[in-house]
Amino acid sequence: MPTLELDHLDKQILYRLQQDARRTSSNDISETLDVSASTVRNRTRRLEANGILRGYHADVDYEAAGYQxxxxxxxxxxxxxxxxxxxxxxxxxxxxxxxxxxxxxxxxxxxxxxxxxxxxxxxxxxxxxxxxxxxxxxxxxxxxxxxxxxxxxxxxx
The missing domain is CATH 3.30.70.920 (Lrp/AsnC effector binding domain/regulation of amino acid metabolism (RAM) domain)
Structure with a gap:
């Protein structure tokens, strides 16, 4: 699969999702980057479709969950x-x-x-x-x- 060329907006979206994807909406990202929420959603879908954004993962504290x-x-x-x-x-x-x-x-x-x-x-x-x-x-x-x-x-x- 050819590599998707990432522009500044793509990188900014990835950075903000890495910070806290669970509590970061397209609207939140669009406000900080001065683009529309639909642009963020479209870019996110494209990043997912190209295998760059592969998932949204829970960060589990196993010790707190009872697994020492x-x-x-x-x-x-x-x-x-x-x-x-x-x-x-x-x-x-x-x-x-x-x-x-x-x-x-x-x-x-x-x-x-x-x-x-x-x-x-x-x-x-x-x-x-x-x-x-x-x-x-x-x-x-x-x-x-x-x-x-x-x-x-x-x-x-």
């Missing part, structure tokens, strides 16, 4: 199987996100949530059964996320 263990599991997959194994890992109960990394070792990063150590052991075993080699497991204390700053700057630099 939020972990990053570093796995290695054979390169030809990496994508298929990453997709399969996403289906393991307790796994909340899987990232494919462009390296030979540690090329699949799995974020998982568990109520206790047994939960995390089961997840590790299921990942191993899929064919992923687990090399490290780290408990995540906090996640800090910010919108991509280049979308905000007027010069696009």
């Amino acid at each position: 263990l939020f972990t990053l599991i570093v796995c290695t997959a054979p390169i030809p199987e990496r994508e298929n194994l990453a997709e399969a890992a996403a289906d393991v109960p307790g796994v909340v996100e899987v990232l494919e990394v462009m390296t030979g070792e540690g090329n699949v990063l799995v974020q998982a949530v568990g109520a206790d150590g047994d939960d995390l052991s089961r997840i590790g075993e299921e990942l191993d059964d899929l064919g992923l080699r687990v090399s490290d497991e780290d408990l995540i204390r906090n996640t800090h996320r910010r919108p991509y700053a280049r979308f905000e700057r007027a010069d696009g630099a």
